[in-house]
Amino acid sequence: MTAGVVKRARLRQFLVLSPPLLWTVLFMFVPYAILVVYSFWRAQFPLAVPDFQFGNYIEIFTDPQYLNVLLRTAKIAGLVSLLSLLLAFPYAYFLVFKVRKPGLRLTLYMAVVAPLWVSYLLRAYTWKTILGTEGLLNSFLMSTGILSEPSSVFLYNQTAMIITLTYVFIPFMVMPIYAALEKIPPSLIEASGDLGEGALATLAKITIPLAMPGIVAGFTMTFCLSFGDFISPILVGGPDGLMIANVIAAQFGAALNWPLGSALALVMLVIVLGIITASDRFERLGQARLS
Amino acid sequence: MTLLETTSAAVISTQSVSRKPRRWGTRLGWSVTIGAILAFLYVPIAVLVLFSFNTSRSLSWPMEGLTLDWYRKLAGNEQLIEAVGNSFYVATCSTILTLVIGVPAALALDRLSFSGKGAFRKLVLLPIALPGIITGISMLILFRMVGFTLSLETVIIGHATALLAVVVTQVYARLQRLPRSYEEASADLGASGLQTFFFVTLPNIRSAVIGAGLLSFTLSFDEIPVTFFLTGRDNTLPMYIWSTMRRGLTPEINAVGALIVAFSAVLIVLSVILMRDKPGAR
Known part of the structure; x- marks a missing residue:
């Protein structure tokens, strides 16, 4: 290779790389760095003053209301992921192992993924109309005689939020589990049956362990997405349904304490990154064990 | 995250899986399970669309009648x-x-x-x-x-x-x-x-x-x-x-x-x- 060719290759590399690099540095790295810096600042009229103090973090970790919100958010996100898993696994299992026609399988797969294309806001909103006092659920229960008058217990609580968030994020659980199940060679399952294992034993000893990377990926995704949601809590959550993202949003709105909001956002970021890293580790571990 | 990478591949590839003959009961069980999940996914969307034709202002069931007024209002x-x-x-x-x-x-x-x-x-x-x-x-x-x-x-x-x-x-x-x-x-x-x-x-x-x-x-x-x-x-x-x-x-x-x-x-x-x-x- 001549020097000219090397130089041109370098130039090409530079041209391909510089727009994305510039963009990610300018609009991702810099804002995240500023967020870190800002979390040490002090709130003062009109907005904030530069400082280096740990007051915001001390407030978060000593004031029980923030810890309570964090724990509640983790609990709700965990339950959403669990409920999604309980619905998504049988569905994906059915698609991969029980549906014979490829066309039907594609249709049923698309049936789960398609709602992702429909507005998230409207999908959450429709649950508000279903669970409300005059909603479908109440009317149905009254027409069957289970209830004699409309009940307000269905809306504005944590259960309503768990149902809504599960509904909104379940496609993110089905997709990776489906992909993981599809990779399992059918011969393995047949072999297990031929060796005299029952269907449940095969499921527990072969299918679920091999689908684990998909399950973990789906769990991570639904957990992180629910963890950061602040729309559903306002729509269907009650007074005890506020999540950490609502508290952060409030600091940038009415409460007007940007530094505290930044510190809270960083706590959220660390939790989410921790979960992603753990799930990545797990996935790599699983791959190493299989190969 | 391999999520998005795998999904596009998953949509396209279709492998056939051989099965053992199943009993009638398990087939019914599967149909009910899958039907319930599909209902969970699509009843809310159906409700959303259906109520857009409601004559009444409130979103209560049963609907009073059908109208296109809300669409006219949108326009x-x-x-x-x-x-x-x-x-x-x-x-x-x-x-x-x-x-x-x-x-x-x-x-x-x-x-x-x-x-x-x-x-x-x-x-x-x-x-x-x-x-x-x-x-x-x-x-x-x-x-x-x-x-x-x-x-x-x-x-x-x-x-x-x-x-x-x-x-x-x-x-x-x-x-x-x-x-x-x-x-x-x-x-x-x-x-x-x-x-x-x-x-x-x-x-x-x-x-x-x-x-x-x-x-x-x-x-x-x-x-x-x-x-x-x-x-x-x-x-x-x-x-x-x-x-x-x-x-x-x-x-x-x-x-x-x-x-x-x-x-x-x-x-x-x-x-x-x-x-x-x-x-x-x-």
């Missing part, structure tokens, strides 16, 4: 029409931006080796699992510090950043399946780097690029968490719907919803057709 709602226009503007610009940045980013991740590649990859892919609120507020603080006025343009920058990960994962997955020999052959035959990209690489990853573009468009059209913090006086469609919802629920929102469902259905069909690999294409 005369200037704020709504403006919001739809804003959303088209934002989604179009951010999709173009995110493709212009995302395709080279995917190329760089797949074909180039440079120092800091690992960090670059992590940074680019971060927003896929990161709550949108973090992208939103970190950019809000940046714009505030630099002294930018919040507008639809700041929203576009925010969307392009948040959606970059979607484009990169989809295009990267396709690039990995594209043999490098094609590009080497093109270079050996004397094509320049740009010629190779436009005549060899791009046509081969075309369906992934179009698919990623359609997906970014839809996601941007629907985006709230980033828009919430970065928009100025102008509203996008979801922000407009959000503000109406807080004022009270009327079938007018359902009418907007029904139109969005119809529009999404068209996009889904379109993307399935476009994403399907043509015979012979890799």
Whole structure:
């Protein structure tokens, strides 16, 4: 290779790389760095003053209301992921192992993924109309005689939020589990049956362990997405349904304490990154064990 | 995250699985389970659409009668029409931006080796699992510090950043399946780097690029968490719907919803057709 060719290759590399690099540095790295810096600042009229103090973090970790919100958010996100898993696994299992026609399988797969294309806001909103006092659920229960008058217990609580968030994020659980199940060679399952294992034993000893990377990926995704949601809590959550993202949003709105909001956002970021890293580790571990 | 990479492959590939004969009872059990899950997914959407035809103002069941009044009202709602226009503007610009940045980013991740590649990859892919609120507020603080006025343009920058990960994962997955020999052959035959990209690489990853573009468009059209913090006086469609919802629920929102469902259905069909690999294409 001549020097000219090397130089041109370098130039090409530079041209391909510089727009994305510039963009990610300018609009991702810099804002995240500023967020870190800002979390040490002090709130003062009109907005904030530069400082280096740990007051915001001390407030978060000593004031029980923030810890309570964090724990509640983790609990709700965990339950959403669990409920999604309980619905998504049988569905994906059915698609991969029980549906014979490829066309039907594609249709049923698309049936789960398609709602992702429909507005998230409207999908959450429709649950508000279903669970409300005059909603479908109440009317149905009254027409069957289970209830004699409309009940307000269905809306504005944590259960309503768990149902809504599960509904909104379940496609993110089905997709990776489906992909993981599809990779399992059918011969393995047949072999297990031929060796005299029952269907449940095969499921527990072969299918679920091999689908684990998909399950973990789906769990991570639904957990992180629910963890950061602040729309559903306002729509269907009650007074005890506020999540950490609502508290952060409030600091940038009415409460007007940007530094505290930044510190809270960083706590959220660390939790989410921790979960992603753990799930990545797990996935790599699983791959190493299989190969 | 291998999530988006695997899904596109999963849609396309279809393997047949041999089974043992099943009993009638298990078949019934499966039908009920799958039917219940499908009902969970689609009854709410049906309710959303159905209520848009309700004569009564309230969203209570049973419906009083059928009407198209709410759609007529929409046609005369200037704020709504403006919001739809804003959303088209934002989604179009951010999709173009995110493709212009995302395709080279995917190329760089797949074909180039440079120092800091690992960090670059992590940074680019971060927003896929990161709550949108973090992208939103970190950019809000940046714009505030630099002294930018919040507008639809700041929203576009925010969307392009948040959606970059979607484009990169989809295009990267396709690039990995594209043999490098094609590009080497093109270079050996004397094509320049740009010629190779436009005549060899791009046509081969075309369906992934179009698919990623359609997906970014839809996601941007629907985006709230980033828009919430970065928009100025102008509203996008979801922000407009959000503000109406807080004022009270009327079938007018359902009418907007029904139109969005119809529009999404068209996009889904379109993307399935476009994403399907043509015979012979890799």
